[in-house]
Amino acid sequence: MPVLVVGGAGYIGSHAAHTLKRRGYEPIIYDNLSTGHAELAKGFELVVGDVADSAKLAAVLKRVDAVMHFAAHAYVGESVVDPRKYFHNNVLGGVALLNAVLDSKVRKLIFSSTCAVYGIPAKLPIREDTPRLPVNPYGDTKLAFEHALEAYGRAYGLRFVSFRYFNAAGADESGGIGELHSPETHLIPSAFEAIKGERPALEIFGEDYPTPDGTCVRDYIHVNDLAEAHVLGLEYLDRGESTAMNLGTGQGHSVREVISSIERITGREVPKRMAPRRPGDPAELVADPSRAEELLRWKAQRSLNQIVSTAWNWASRQGKH
Ligand SMILES: NC(=O)c1ccc[n+]([C@@H]2O[C@H](COP(=O)([O-])OP(=O)(O)OC[C@H]3O[C@@H](n4cnc5c(N)ncnc54)[C@H](O)[C@@H]3O)[C@@H](O)[C@H]2O)c1
Incomplete structure (x- = not known):
């Protein structure tokens, strides 16, 4: 099954692409290379394009059955000093992608959300029903996209999983791909x-x-444990459901x-x-990763x-x- 990996030339997206391939899926990477690296997409078809480029997306969406959306700006500190950049890319760009998906035949989307949507939680471990109260613009943009997904899901029958990652870390066991951020903050x-x-x-x-x-x-979670949850997320979407799930250990x-x-x-x-x-x-x-463990039969x-x-x-x- 062909899957569009948007942001697949980045750290987590490239690991997802490799895991998809190992599991018999056919990933196509779509990335504007703003923070990504062509070398992380080596061995895959790479379409260089922006999430806001509806025409380019429309052409490639014709060839896939599902979308994984990793593309975003993701520096908390930068989002505080330059929120415009974050709302532009993560919200306006994200909704442009969502609309392009809706205008195609694709109805399955997996989104990279974050534990930053919870802000400073009152109780630990964090369950998915913890109030979503982000404390920085980065978290605000991720929550805004979660809201858009929920509304599109209810109105248009789009099926989705919002995966709320905790701290992604580690590298593929092959040594061929790994974390490449500049500047590095992790x-x-x-x-x-x-x-x-x-x-x-x-x-x-x-x-x-x-x-x-x-x-x-x-809560540090290995990037390949995240990647494996994404593959299982596709099977979950085939059951016709949608939800948000924490991904942590x-x-x-x-x-x-x-x-x-x-x-x-x-x-x-x-x-x-x-x-x-x-x-x-x-x-x-x-x-608290129990929802993902139950729904995906997955465990870090x-x-x-x-x-x-x-x-x-x-x-x-x-x-x-
Ligand atoms: N790294 C973490 O610990 C962590 C934790 C929680 C959530 N996330 C989320 O996971 C996702 C991936 O994070 P990452 O660490 O791999 O970051 P990354 O910067 O390595 O990857 C993001 C990719 O998206 C691409 N991209 C950005 N804007 C784009 C656009 N407008 N059009 C097309 N491509 C675009 C970049 O070029 C890059 O390849 C992000 O959405 C991030 O918010 C990451």
């Missing part, structure tokens, strides 16, 4: 940059949180725990320095150590150290 690749001397030190934002070691706790790790795992696995010390808390950073974000398989070792394997092959 903890594990940022720590590798510090090890390699590409940044002076890893900043730890806050050590006075009400957590066991004072640093923030997050259900287990939290503190920043210090992640750094220890990195130092153990790489055998290198991570140069680090303490920095003030970032505004809007909750102490702890951990998923890979541990924090596997996340770190696959990510390091990829980073080491980048030839920068």
Whole structure:
């Protein structure tokens, strides 16, 4: 079955494309390469285009049965200083894509949402019925698209899954693809940059949180566990239903725990320095993944150590150290 992977030249989309192919699907990648990389799309048909280009989308939508929508801008900090960029791409661009889908025969769409839609949750672990109260423009744009999907689903019979990812991390076990963001803001690749001397030190934002070691706790999920959930999401859509699902492991790790795992696995010390808390950073974000586990018969398989070792394997092959 042919699937359009929009944003498939990016980090998570490229892993989804590889997993789709391994499972016998035929992915076609559609990406404007704004933050993506043609090298991550190697081995696939790559259509270079923007989500706002309805004519280009119409042509390629004729050839597929489902769409996975990974394309977005995804820097929380940048969304605060330049919300226009975020609403333009993630909301206006996203709705343009949705309209192009509606104007085609495709009725199945999987969307990359985020735990940022929950903001600062009152209760942990986070269930899908937790109120959606984002605390930054990035989260606002993702929630706006979730609302559009829900309305289109009710009115037009579009079937969808909004997957709310927790912290995506790790790399494909082949070592051929991995995380490539510029600038890098995610903890594990940022720590590798510090090890390699590409940044002076890893900043730890806050050590006075009400957590066991004072640093923030997050739910790190391996990118291939995410990718596998997407493939199962297609089978779920074939049952004619729509919903939102958390994708996480259900287990939290503190920043210090992640750094220890990195130092153990790489055998290198991570140069680090303490920095003030970032505004809007909750102490702890951990998923209750039971809805996805039940509806998809899926469970995250890979541990924090596997996340770190696959990510390091990829980073080491980048030839920068
Ligand atoms: N990385 C995470 O931990 C995380 C967590 C939660 C949600 N998400 C969401 O997952 C998705 C993928 O994230 P990622 O980390 O792979 O980011 P990424 O930047 O690596 O990938 C995004 C891809 O979308 C493409 N793109 C952006 N705007 C486009 C447009 N207008 N038209 C066509 N293509 C466009 C980019 O070129 C890039 O290849 C995003 O929607 C992000 O919000 C990511």
